[in-house]
Amino acid sequence: MKIASFNINGIKARLPALLEWLREAAPDVALLQEIKSVDEAFPRLEIEELGYNVETHGQKSFNGVAILSKLPLEDVSRGLPGDDSDEQARWIEATVVGETDALRICGLYLPNGNPAHPPDSRPKFDYKLAWIERLEARARALLASEKNALMAGDWNVIPEPRDAENPEKWRNDALFLPETRAAYRRILHLGFHDAIRETSQADQLYTFWDYQRGAWERNDGIRIDHVLLTPQAADRLTGAGIDSTLRGRDKPSDHVPVWVTLDV
């Protein structure tokens, strides 16, 4: 089973590129972030024509996540538990039934958190850290289930210096601050496996290049889109990769897809 994550940066602007990628990469499951659309306006017919079931959790203008799946989806759940007052659409999960086993799949769009200054007033960064704490609680429950499960999406976290072409440039950024990386490591170290690092220790594995300053042309990228596997899912990992060529096409998202293949 091939599962991919892709921050598309707006479904209205990205539908042609998304359809082209779905046709050629043909993931069984695609987790989308930043659909920037309410559920009613999501172009589900065009995607269903390619053989996908579509489940969205959208909102107007910003955020929004979705699951596309060629296999049936069961027990769909929207919104990250832990704060009923949180109205931002950043989390969706569902169970996919494979040939040999089921897999719980969680799609996430973790808050950016900038600006992270000044230290005494940084509501967006505080929201990011609080969101990661709620995510940690959900992650603990996934591990406790001892089942095949994964959490994939735009984590907005640069885990290590080698995950950025110019790490010093990100030193004071919410994506790379020590607090952010420590909170991410706490989740990882519960027992999850970073699928990309399970399969490669290479440098320059990036999933995002800024639209500005010719970042793509200079390969000034960062790795912030991640697929984290439970031990049970990691045992079934057969491959992982990043579809970086999409960034060089017309009207690209600033993110590219990251994918895994699992023997389920």
Added chain:
DNA sequence: ATGACAGTTGAAAACTGA
């Protein structure tokens, strides 16, 4: 401690992203 891009909204610039 900024701006450059790009997308969305709504009809011009403001807001958001990373």
